[in-house]
Each structure stands twice: as C-alpha cells, then as structure tokens.
Amino acid sequence: MxxxxxxxxxxxxxxxxxxxxxxxxxxxxxxxxxxxxxxxxxxxxxPSKDALLTAYLHRTRLHNHELRTQFLNKLAPGKDKLMGLYEYRLQHMQSNHFKGCAFIRIAYELPGLSDEAMAQIRTHSQTIRTFITEQLLVIRKNFPENELEEMADMLLNLYEGAGLQGYILKSPKPMEDTKKVVARLLDTL
Amino acid sequence: MxxxxxxxxxxxxxxxxxxxxxxxxxxxxxxxxxxxxxxxxxxxxxPSKDALLTAYLHRTRLHNHELRTQFLNKLAPGKDKLMGLYEYRLQHMQSNHFKGCAFIRIAYELPGLSDEAMAQIRTHSQTIRTFITEQLLVIRKNFPENELEEMADMLLNLYEGAGLQGYILKSPKPMEDTKKVVARLLDTL
DNA sequence: GTCTATATATTGATAGAC
DNA sequence: GTCTATCAATATATAGAC
CATH class of the missing domain: 1.10.10.60 (Homeodomain-like)
Structure with missing residues (x-):
C-alpha cells in the first residue's frame, strides 16, 4: 500500500x-x-459517496481475503485448516474490539444496497463457504454430495451465528465455545 | 393499539x-x-431522536415477543415447540421480504449504541436462548448442565446463522435447510 | 489534478404564539 | 399540547481559479 x-x-x-x-x-x-x-x-x-462505498467493499474483500489466506496457509489442509477459520475469526474479533464483520455491518445498515455492492458481500460469504467445503472434502474424500452440502451449511451457520453472538455480547466466549463444538463434530466424520 | x-x-x-x-x-x-x-x-x-430509538426498541421487543409467543403457544412443549421457533422465523423472513431482525439491524448500524438500547437487544437474544433451553429440558429432563448449555448455544447459533444467510441471499433456503438439520439433531437426544 | 469558495438541501432541535 | 417559523450545523456535490 x-x-x-x-x-x-x-x-x-x-x-x-x-x-x-x-x-x-x-x-x-x-x-x-x-x-x-x-x-x-x-x-x-x-463520482459519488456511493461509488466510494463500492470501492471500499471491493478493496476490503480483497484485503481481508489476503490476510485470512496468509493465516490459513500456515496450517495443514483438513481439520487443522478448517479449525483455523474459527481461530482466525476469534483473533480478529478480539483485535478489533468486537466491531463485527465489515460486510455484514454494511448489509444491515443499508437495506437498499446497490446490486454491485451486494455482490461483494455475497462473494465474501460464498468464499467462506467454498473454503469450508474444500476442507471437508480433504477430511473425508468420499463425502456424499448432499451430506457435504448440509455439513458445510451447518458449519457456516455456526461460524456466522457465533460471530453474531460475540458481537452482541462483546465477548469471545460464543466463538470459543463454537470452536470446541466444531472440533468434536469434525472428529465424527 | x-x-x-x-x-x-x-x-x-x-x-x-x-x-x-x-x-x-x-x-x-x-x-x-x-x-x-x-x-x-x-x-x-x-426529548431527542435517540430517545425515540430506545422507545422503538423497547416497544418492538414486547410486540415481537407477543406475536412469537402467540404462535408458539399453539404447539406442544418439547420438540414441536422448539421447531416452531425456526418455522416462525422462516415465515417471518418471507412475510417481511427478508429485511432481517430489527434488533440485529440496529446493533450493526450503530456501533456506539447507548447502554439502554443495547440492553434491549441483549434481552431479546437472551429471551430466545432461554426459550431454547426450556424446550431442551422438556425433551430430555435429565440433561447434564454443561451439555444443555452447549446444545442451546449450538441451536441458537444455527438459528442466527441461518437468519443471516437468508438475509444476505434474500432466500428462505438457509432457514429451511437448517430446520431439517435441527429436526434430525433433536431426534438424537 | 488539486485547490478555495460556494450552492442547495436537509439534518436534529427550539422559540414563542395560540 | 399542538402549531408555525426558524435556528445553526452539516449533508453531498459543483464551479472555476491555478
């Protein structure tokens, strides 16, 4: 920069x-x-404040992706790397004083968001979900398609739910607890 | 009114x-x-717009609680009633065109929310969690304390996570899928 | 390309008549 | 208690000199 x-x-x-x-x-x-x-x-x-917002979302998405990827690349594919997603979010929540996910913040603040801006937010969410799916396939190579999708959705919901609870309570506890639950869940695969 | x-x-x-x-x-x-x-x-x-916000949150919390309770009171305590929570949210999401939870919207829009306003939001979240815990205890009366808390947190995270995904995608699918997963999860208790 | 100065609309909030 | 009229501050955005 x-x-x-x-x-x-x-x-x-x-x-x-x-x-x-x-x-x-x-x-x-x-x-x-x-x-x-x-x-x-x-x-x-x-040209406008709105254009600045779109640029902000795009830039933040790339920046966050890079930081997250740097962290996760140090971990072994599979369970370690997948758990790293939760660990990274936990560290992120604490280091930024529980101010929440930038994309979700914008999505909730502005109900009438432009399609272009909304696309950035959906892409971010999709990126996380794809990462989860990939790691699940490493853990269990012969995952049946429908079970794989179901498990990915569940892990994504737990991830986002814990992030939300942590934000509301300004506490790391929901994410810490979720990490433990997810760790045990992955061992049953 | x-x-x-x-x-x-x-x-x-x-x-x-x-x-x-x-x-x-x-x-x-x-x-x-x-x-x-x-x-x-x-x-x-x-006295101020801020006071109007606090009144709005208080009023909305009581109003939403009444509507939700009316819906849930028609269901048998235990699994039926607990599943009703997800069904109610699903119907709510569709009838209001995926505009999201009023409390979460405000919490994310205003990072520097007053303690009084924040208390309304936390109370709402706590109310949902208490409801979940109560129904879990009906399903399995001898639930060990720590397992009960863990399961309640998990169900709350799935509830909020699916609500968030549905909001982002403007789709009922995340909540529908989560309903199925939760139903199967409750059968293992 | 960057600046100063300005335009126009709207914000949350008040004074004071009735 | 409800109104009209107005406040100072700030919003986003532009014109035009350099």
Whole structure:
C-alpha cells in the first residue's frame, strides 16, 4: 500500500471511518479531513459517496481475503485448516474490539444496497463457504454430495451465528465455545 | 393499539420507518409527516431522536415477543415447540421480504449504541436462548448442565446463522435447510 | 489534478404564539 | 399540547481559479 497518492489516501481514510462509524454516520467532510485532501479532489476520483462505498467493499474483500489466506496457509489442509477459520475469526474479533464483520455491518445498515455492492458481500460469504467445503472434502474424500452440502451449511451457520453472538455480547466466549463444538463434530466424520 | 393519540402515531410511524429504512436514513421530518403531527409535538413526547430509538426498541421487543409467543403457544412443549421457533422465523423472513431482525439491524448500524438500547437487544437474544433451553429440558429432563448449555448455544447459533444467510441471499433456503438439520439433531437426544 | 469558495438541501432541535 | 417559523450545523456535490 503506497502511502502517497490522493486516491490511496482517500480509500484508506474512508475505509477506516466506514468500518469504525458506519457508512451513513461518516461524512464526506470527515473523510477529506482524515485524508488531508480537498473536497473537489475526492470527487475527481469518485463520482459519488456511493461509488466510494463500492470501492471500499471491493478493496476490503480483497484485503481481508489476503490476510485470512496468509493465516490459513500456515496450517495443514483438513481439520487443522478448517479449525483455523474459527481461530482466525476469534483473533480478529478480539483485535478489533468486537466491531463485527465489515460486510455484514454494511448489509444491515443499508437495506437498499446497490446490486454491485451486494455482490461483494455475497462473494465474501460464498468464499467462506467454498473454503469450508474444500476442507471437508480433504477430511473425508468420499463425502456424499448432499451430506457435504448440509455439513458445510451447518458449519457456516455456526461460524456466522457465533460471530453474531460475540458481537452482541462483546465477548469471545460464543466463538470459543463454537470452536470446541466444531472440533468434536469434525472428529465424527 | 389505539390509533388516536399523538404519541402512538409517532411510535407507529417511527417504528415502520426505522425498520424499513434504518435509523440514520430516517429523518425527523419524515417521521412527523408520516405521523401527521408537527415537529414540536414530537419533541414534546420525546426529548431527542435517540430517545425515540430506545422507545422503538423497547416497544418492538414486547410486540415481537407477543406475536412469537402467540404462535408458539399453539404447539406442544418439547420438540414441536422448539421447531416452531425456526418455522416462525422462516415465515417471518418471507412475510417481511427478508429485511432481517430489527434488533440485529440496529446493533450493526450503530456501533456506539447507548447502554439502554443495547440492553434491549441483549434481552431479546437472551429471551430466545432461554426459550431454547426450556424446550431442551422438556425433551430430555435429565440433561447434564454443561451439555444443555452447549446444545442451546449450538441451536441458537444455527438459528442466527441461518437468519443471516437468508438475509444476505434474500432466500428462505438457509432457514429451511437448517430446520431439517435441527429436526434430525433433536431426534438424537 | 488539486485547490478555495460556494450552492442547495436537509439534518436534529427550539422559540414563542395560540 | 399542538402549531408555525426558524435556528445553526452539516449533508453531498459543483464551479472555476491555478
């Protein structure tokens, strides 16, 4: 991430503020102040605040994916790697003070989200689900198709449910408990 | 719900708009127009928009609880009633066009929620969890304490996770699939 | 491409008449 | 208690000089 360049500074400032405060609560004025540029410069690079949101979601998706993949690549495929997903989320929740998933935050804040923005959110969710499915196939190579899908959905629901409970309670406990349950569940396969 | 009375009309209008559009996207002007009252009349009954939000959450919690309880009271305690929780959420998701849980929406939209507002959201979540625990105890009266808690957490996570996936995909499928999985899970107890 | 200055609309909230 | 009229602040966005 090169620190110079107006566009980069805008994206960095907007990204932090959108995640910290939410999209609607963040004003253009606050973004340009944080980025240290003039208002007209922002509109030179982005035609509207909405376009800035779409860019934020795209950028965050790629960034989060890279960080997560870096963490998971250190683990052996199969159970270790799959458990790593929950461990990574747990660490992420604690390091960002339980501010929740950036995509879910935006999806719930803005009911009338553009198709383009919604696509970023769905792609993120799909990425997690695909990862789960892949690791399940490593654990049990001859998984019957319907059982595989069912188990993947269940693990995804537990993942998201625990994330939500942790957010509401501002506590790591739901994710910690879920990790244990999932670990035992995987041993029965 | 008496239709006359300024306060009632304000709460009805604000409730619908907050849920439909979100809190920040809803302006005071829109609320008073919908309610058919003057701006100063709103501030006669509520000192600030924030106070109106707290009242909205409290009122919605009681209202939702009553509707849900009415539905569940028709079912036999135990597995039937517990499955009714998922069925009710499924019907709710479809009838409101997948606009999501009012409490989770607010919790994600406003990271710096007041303690009073946050308490309403936590109480709602706790109410669902207590209901699940009670029905589990009907299904298996001698449930060991730690296993009971673990199963309740798991069922709550599946409930919330499926709700979230359904919201993202605007589809009943995640909740339908989860219903089936939970039904089979309860048979193993 | 970046700036200053400005435009227009809307925000949450109040004063004061009735 | 309900109203009209108005407040200061802020919202997103643009015009035009450099």
């Amino acid at each position: 090169k620190e110079n360049g107006a566009k980069e500074r805008i994206l960095n400032a907007a990204g932090e503020l959108f995640y910290e405060q939410g999209y609607l609560a963040t004003g253009i004025n606050q973004i340009i102040e944080e980025a240290g540029i003039a208002k007209a410069s922002l509109y030179q690079h982005f | 008496k239709e006359n009375g300024a306060k009632e009309r304000i709460l009805n209008a604000a409730g619908e708009l907050f849920y439909e559009q979100g809190y920040l996207a809803t302006g005071i002007n829109q609320i008073i127009e919908e309610a058919g009252i003057a701006k100063a009349s709103l501030y006669q009954h509520f």
